[in-house]
Every structure is written in structure tokens, then in C-alpha cells.
Amino acid sequence: MSDAAAPVKVAVAGAAGRMGREVVRAICRDPGCHLVGAVDPSADGQDAGVLAGIEPARVPIGERLEEVIRKARPEVLVDFTVAQAALENATIALRLGVSPVIGTTGIPPEGIEALRRLSEENGTPAFLAPNFAIGAVLMMVFARQAARYMPEVEIIELHHERKVDAPSGTAMRTAEMILENRGERIAERPAREDIRLDGARGGEREGIRIHSVRLPGHVAHQEVIFGGQGQTLTLRHDSTDRTSFMPGVLLAAKSVRSLRGLIVGLENLMDL
Numbered sequence: 001m002s003d004a005a006a007p008v009k010v011a012v013a014g015a016a017g018r019m020g021r022e023v024v025r026a027i028c029r030d031p032g033c034h035l036v037g038a039v040d041p042s043a044d045g046q047d048a049g050v051l052a053g054i055e056p057a058r059v060p061i062g063e064r065l066e067e068v069i070r071k072a073r074p075e076v077l078v079d080f081t082v083a084q085a086a087l088e089n090a091t092i093a094l095r096l097g098v099s100p101v102i103g104t105t106g107i108p109p110e111g112i113e114a115l116r117r118l119s120e121e122n123g124t125p126a127f128l129a130p131n132f133a134i135g136a137v138l139m140m141v142f143a144r145q146a147a148r149y150m151p152e153v154e155i156i157e158l159h160h161e162r163k164v165d166a167p168s169g170t171a172m173r174t175a176e177m178i179l180e181n182r183g184e185r186i187a188e189r190p191a192r193e194d195i196r197l198d199g200a201r202g203g204e205r206e207g208i209r210i211h212s213v214r215l216p217g218h219v220a221h222q223e224v225i226f227g228g229q230g231q232t233l234t235l236r237h238d239s240t241d242r243t244s245f246m247p248g249v250l251l252a253a254k255s256v257r258s259l260r261g262l263i264v265g266l267e268n269l270m271d272l
Helices: 018-029 065-072 083-095 109-122 134-147 169-181 242-258
Strands: 008-013 033-039 076-079 099-102 126-128 152-159 203-205 208-214 220-228 231-239 262-264
Touching: 008 018, 008 065, 008 083, 008 242, 018 033, 018 242, 033 065, 033 242, 065 083, 076 083, 076 242, 083 099, 083 109, 099 242, 109 126, 109 262, 126 242, 134 152, 134 169, 134 220, 134 231, 134 242, 152 169, 169 203, 169 208, 169 220, 231 242
Parallel strands: 008 033, 008 076, 076 099, 099 126, 126 262, 152 208
Antiparallel strands: 152 220, 203 208, 220 231
16 A cells, blocks of 8 residues: 555546546646556547647557556556456456546446456455445435435436436446335336336336436536425436546545445545
8 A cells, every 4th residue: 555645646547538637637636646557548648738739748648558557567557448348347357456536337246246247356446336426325325314214216317419328327336225225115006017118117116117318508407306295305416527536536636545345436435
């Protein structure tokens, strides 16, 4: 583990992407972090800072993660890529003693379990969160609390049109947290719903309906709607800009090396 007073040495996977560039900006501007490496095959050789729209970082973007890690020797790898690449990147990082901080969603459960085992076997901590926005995490925590008293609930999540996974990782994590604390359901429902258009009622996770919207103009938004006798309760969070995720990313990057094994969910790093 590095000296607590020294900046955490961070590499960024997917550095040329929209989220990757935002992460590069945040890492470069935070005195508790030091950008030492960047990976993105689409921008090989470019300066990570310049590509992110800030001053030169003197960190050339590499094409191969393993080469970047061996040369730059980061302590932490922040990954916002796509599911398969994130799984492969995290596996490489863990085998080389680097702690992955994964913001990529859509990794299948068996992939997450494989990372958990590898993290424990190598003694290298890892962190994964479906959402790094502090407000989104609070929404999920509040939903878990509300589910004890209002177990009838549906989730609506809205994202930009380029998001490939549905439902979002945030919606799936919210459903998991609701199920952890869900009270007894008492609402009477028809034995068979008259669904006139396939998919109109969304997907279902153990009795929780989840609806996904993909449209231009959105960043990341979610409503959790609870229904009870004569009342409803709606919890909603909106990320209107990708900078909303950066405080959580920085918190995870600076905290991950003090963890044990693979930890899932930013709420585990917050005093809630």
C-alpha cells in the first residue's frame, strides 16, 4: 500500500471516451491523485491531457494495457469502457497487483464472481460501482429503506441513446437493494395481465418491474416509484452532466487500496 500522504498513482482505461476524458480531467486536477498511465487503442500516442481538453499531462495514451501497467506502475486502474473489455482489463490489472475501479456496467454475474476470486487470491483489492454519482447512491439507499414499508415498486431508468446495456447497472443494483429489505407484498394482482404490446410492462426482477428509456438529450436518470394505499412515493435522481460522477470516482480511486477483496457499491465507501 502506498504512503497515505502521497498521491495515488492512477491509470485510466478508455481514456479517449466521453467518461474516460472526464476521468482524466478529474484525476489531473485532484492533488490526491497522479495520472501515470492511459489506455485506449483509438488514441494511441496522444497526450491524455490534451485529448481531455486540458493542459498536457505528459502521459501518452497506450494501446495495450499490460504494457502501460508495466511501464507506468499505477496503483489503481479506473475503467469506463465496455463490459467485455472491462472484465479483461480488470483481470490483467489484478494479476499485476493493480486495483481496478470499475465504472463500466453490464459485466455478467459470473464475471464479477471471477474478479472477486482473483482479487482474494492475489490479495489485491478491487471496486465496482454501477453509479458513482453521490445523489444516485443516496437514492438507492433511500429506496432500500422505503421498501420495508412500501414493497410495491417499479423502476424507470433513462439514459442517452448510445448506452448499450439495459436495464442500467444502477437499476439492477437498486432492485437488489430493494430486495434486501423488501417488506411483505399485500397488493392483489390479476392472475394474468392483458399485455397488448410485448415489453409494455418492462422487464422483471423478482417482482420488480424495470423500464428502460434510451433517447438523445439524456445523460443518466432514474425514478423509483413506490405505491401504497392511497399514496405514492417517488425517488428521482438526475445526472445532467458527466462531472456528477467524478467525486465518487475520486473517492473510490483514493480508497480502493485500503479495502479487502472486491467491494460493490459506492455506498460502502460513504458514511451512511
